[in-house]
Amino acid sequence: MYILGIHTGHDAGAALFKNQQLVAFCKEERLSRIKNHGGVFALAAIDEVLRIAGIERQQIDVLAMTRIKIPLSAYKRTSRPAKDFVDRLRDGSRLRNLYREMYRLRTLDESSVVDLPALRKALQLRPDTEIDFVNHHKAHILGSVMYTDWQTGLYLSFDGGGDHAFYSAYELKDGQLVCHQGEDEILLTEAQDPAASVALAYAYTTEICGFTPLRHEGKITGLAAFGKPLAADAIRDQYLIGDDGHIASRMQGYAELKAFLQQIFNGMRREDIAASIQTAAEEVTLAWIRSLRKRHPATRLGLSGGLFSNVRLNQRIVEMPGIEEIFVFPAMSDEGLPVGCAIDSLLRRHGGVAGLQRGRFTDLYYGSAYSGTDLMAAADSRFRLQPDGEPALTTARLLVEGLVGAVFAGGMEMGPRALGARSILASPTRREVNDSINKRLERTEFMPFAPYVLDQDAEEVFEIDDRNRYACRFMTTTTGVRAAYQSSIPAVVHVDGTARPQIVYRDDNPLYYDILAQFKQLSGVPCLVNTSFNAHEEPIINTPQEALQALADNRIDFLVCDRGLIFPSA
CATH class of the missing domain: 3.90.870.20 (Carbamoyltransferase, C-terminal domain)
Structure with missing residues (x-):
């Protein structure tokens, strides 16, 4: 059985599984030569992973994908007229984010929104190819689940947002994977507040420092060692960690978060800005993990999502008392979502985690x-x-x-x-x-x-x-x-x-x-x-x-x- 996983948002790409083995992976930017290339439905990465495996589109048995950009022509119904809320691309195609449509229409049933035969046709798949849609944060954590051999552990994701969530927590216990934060049913009525995302705050800080967000956060991590965390306490004070691990904020929404950061960093040296957001991000994340571990004791942590590309933060997590091992999914940002999507399809077809052929990575040479x-x-x-x-x-x-x-x-x-x-x-x-x-x-x-x-x-x-x-x-x-x-x-x-x-x-x-x-x-x-x-x-x-x-x-x-x-x- 061949399962194709794809992600069409930023850092787009494709992954191909043969039965339960990852056999090929390609990020779209490696072919287009456009850094962080995304917002693309006609992915060259699809043909690349198929070429690596020596198969054709008609041999794909399952398509697993995030609920991001699909052609407007593949919708049964939408919440807005066709002329509105559409990304018009260079090639003239028109795409719309599926999760936004589902949220506006208050439905978790993708098949009530998407014309599946039209979607198969757009991707040149067989009429009987199955299609699975996967929650953004679940796709993030499943890479860590598949490539660890732990019997128990906490699997966490944290990033700039996906499916109206910014963080999630899953627990693996007694062979069962249980979601404690980030469930679709809750997000449909109670979307997480973007102001509660320290990952988003880090991205905004990257922009304030004159760099490109979602690309140059590593520069902020490097700069932080040269500065003083003058504003760290003030930033940390904006985040409220509940006993259940829920993160709230004294601010509300994207605009208020960004305005707060611009105000507090006004006139500050770039090095001190970097040190402030780095320290605050570490302290908020560690407080979140401590709260989760108090309720769901675990000594092993699987981490994914863009926040955990922050290598200094990951070191702080390793050093937490009682931690026996951490694993950061190596494609931790959205480029890793195609892998997680395919693993979710395996979960559905093999009776949960117990049916997965889990094991550790030895290398990551899955490209051309x-x-x-x-x-x-x-x-x-x-x-x-x-x-x-x-x-x-x-x-x-x-x-x-x-x-x-x-x-x-x-x-x-x-x-x-x-x-x-x-x-x-x-x-x-x-x-x-x-x-x-x-x-x-x-x-x-x-x-x-x-x-x-x-x-x-x-x-x-x-x-x-x-x-x-x-x-x-x-x-x-x-x-x-x-x-x-x-x-x-x-x-x-x-x-x-x-x-x-x-x-x-x-x-x-x-x-x-x-x-x-x-x-x-x-x-x-x-x-x-x-x-x-x-x-x-x-x-x-x-x-x-x-x-x-x-x-x-x-x-x-x-x-x-x-x-x-x-x-x-x-």
Whole structure:
């Protein structure tokens, strides 16, 4: 059975399951080359995941999707005339958000609103293809449920909003998944107040600081370490956490939240603004989790939603008393929703969580897979090929000499982090390398680069243990750096003494692993810089042609794949 999961809002994309196995994933931006591309129904990502799996649309048995944008022509009825509340796209198509229509019509029955045969036709599906619509926050948490092996735990989501909710809490206990916050039936009559969303406050703060919300929040996290949280208490005071974990606010609505932040930040340094919202976000979220755990005791937390892209916050959660392990779904923002949608379809067909074939991720290489042969074959006269039987050793020597390279290996990563399939590599021994690489990539960053570390060295270099080891496979939390190593790897240590490490295992990516193993042998340094292979405001590299163009543009000094190395011909 093939299940296709899709999301058509911002950070749109598609995921494909064969039976209970995720076999392909693609975010729309990786194909369109438009950062955070969304609001698209005719997703190129659909054809991409089908191509990866070697099937056609007629072979899809189930379509699972969020209740976002579908064509106006696929509605049976709407709450407004066709000329109103329609997104008119470049291609002339007209889309409307399904959850808004359901809310206005006061119905939870999608089939009473959507013309399912018309929707199937628009997607070129079989007439008997089943269609499931999935709650936004349930789709968020199900990725964490599927890819943890816990028998009990709390699964939480928090973001800038979806299906009239901003946060949700689910408990897994005795094989049953129970929703304690964010249920559709409640949201239909009692939508959560956007002013109660600290994630939305963080996005507004990103905008106030001159950055792009839903894209540059990481810059705020980085800036926070350079400022003082002057307004943190005043922001924290606006949020009221109930004994049941419900979050209320002294403010009401989007406009009042934004006006409050603009007023309180007026005249404040950008660094202090960042420190204020970071501290407030941490304190509100920790208070929420403490309240939930008091009523629903749990030592293991699964986290998803855009708020939990905040790696510093995730570290604070790890450090909470009584926490045995956290897992952050690696595609934590809306790009991960297609995966959760497909898992919800599996839940419906396999009798709940007990029927799922759950297990932990080992890697995230679910995107387009290209071989070293593909990369070499795509090179033209602008490049010099160096076939090499020991590409890892040659690369390590170049990195020791101070060159900057990029590894291009296999399938593109799922999620926002480069994890060794499309990664830029450099020695971490000089802090200046951050500035030089950022200049070449036209980036303005306030965080150091992330390091990657071999599995056997992880605990020696970083404050890693059973609580955060799984999360550290995918760079979803910061950790402390051991004192013995802080001065030797300055390019990957932030001013607060933390780093965002990736633990690598050889079975997952032999080339990536071996480069570091050889570098360690040559230099004695157990880490390498890993930053995403993309220029400023550009999605992470996908194809061989894009990788080669980056080399031609002097973003890097060389490319490495399993067949050898590539240099500019000059």
